[in-house]
Amino acid sequence: xxxxxxxxxxxxxxxxxxxxxYCNSSSVFSSLxxxxxxxxxxxxxxxxxxxxxxxxxxxxxTFQFGDAxxxxxxxxxxxxPGDTGLYLCAGDDSGTxxxxxxxxxxxxxxx
Amino acid sequence: xxxVTQTPRHLVMGMTNKKSLKCEQHxxxxxxxxxxxxxxxxxxxxxxxxxxxxxxxxxxxxxFSPECPNSSHLFLHLHTLxxxxxxxxxxxxxxxxxxxxxxxxxxxxxxxTRLTVL
Numbered sequence: 001x002x003x004x005x006x007x008x009x010x011x012x013x014x015x016x017x018x019x020x021x022y023c024n025s026s027s028v029f030s031s032l033x034x035x036x037x038x039x040x041x042x043x044x045x046x047x048x049x050x051x052x053x054x055x056x057x058x059x060x061x062t063f064q065f066g067d068a069x070x071x072x073x074x075x076x077x078x079x080x081p082g083d084t085g086l087y088l089c090a091g092d093d094s095g096t097x098x099x100x101x102x103x104x105x106x107x108x109x110x111x
Numbered sequence: 112x113x114x115v116t117q118t119p120r121h122l123v124m125g126m127t128n129k130k131s132l133k134c135e136q137h138x139x140x141x142x143x144x145x146x147x148x149x150x151x152x153x154x155x156x157x158x159x160x161x162x163x164x165x166x167x168x169x170x171x172x173x174x175f176s177p178e179c180p181n182s183s184h185l186f187l188h189l190h191t192l193x194x195x196x197x198x199x200x201x202x203x204x205x206x207x208x209x210x211x212x213x214x215x216x217x218x219x220x221x222x223x224t225r226l227t228v229l
Contacts, residue, residue, distance in 0.1 A: 004153075033217055042115075042201050042220035043154075088154070092216065098167060099144075099218060101154035 003027075004091055004102035012108045016078050021105045023089035024071045029100075030092050032072050034063055037086040046074075079109045114138065115221035117202050123227045126192060132224045134185040134202030142207025143185040144218065145177060148199040160185060161207045182207075192228045199223045 004025045013019055023032070031050045035043035047056050049065035049072060056063045060083075062075040072089055089102040115136045124130050136143065145157040159167035160179040174196075176188040185202055203218040 031217075035220075040199075040223070040225065042117075042203075042222045045217060045219060048217050090154075090218070098156060098159070098169075101156075103153050 004089055004100050006089060006102040006105045008105060009103065010106050012110065013079055015080060015109055015111050019076050019079060019107070021074045021087055022071070023073070023102050025091060026070065027091065028069050032065055032092065033090045034072070034074055035088045035090065037088060043088055081109045081111050083107060084109050115202060115204055115219055117221035117224050119224060120222065121225045123229065124189070124192065125229050129188070129190040131189065132187040132200055134221055136183055136204035138204055138219060140204040140206055141182050142205045142216070143179060143182070144203040145185065145187050146201040146203065148201055148223070154201070194228050197226055197228045199225050
């Protein structure tokens with residue numbers, strides 16, 4: 001069974017701090033997505049990473065796909081209260097439509 | 112309207128009721144999905160449709176019955192549900208098509224239907 005473990009599970013930080021969220025698996029994925037979900041809403045896509053070792057930047061967010069395409073990280077610089085939410089990673093199993101979602105990291109940024 | 116829409120946004124039903132959830136996508140996608148999101152659990156894939164054909168049924172109980180009349184619409188028919196079926200039900204769509212090779216296919220989600228079974 002494919003699993004995506006995210007860590008930490010919960011994170012509460014002060015505005016302006018930096019943080020890193022990890023998404024790890026023993027399986028290889030053809031691509032990996034990061035989403036942010038706010039209460040009562042569906043996940044909103046942040047980024048898709050495809051190539052092993054790929055790094056993508058989205059303003060204060062930096063995403064990295066592991067060289068072996070089994071893991072990924074999300075780094076937020078100078079966190080803001082608007083970054084608060086549930087961060088989900090999702091692995092795309094090449095050749096199928098079975099997307100594997102991670103366990104989630106719930107982030108709270110305090111003003 | 113753009114993106115993926117879901118109705119109703121909230122639903123309360125008794126265990127003997129029959130109700131349906133509706134999803135519509137305006138992205139020109141060919142694949143549509145139903146997910147269940149419960150507290151403290153990862154998103155669980157329920158069903159996948161690609162070009163209106165069901166390609167995945169992730170061991171979902173028969174009290175959940177999906178229907179995909181065309182590539183833009185997806186329904187989830189509910190009957191004789193249990194209280195443990197209470198959850199956020201999310202619909203998603205993606206480009207779909209043939210998945211050979213390393214073709215990337217990203218999902219876009221609707222806002223979800225919050226279902227409470229009494």
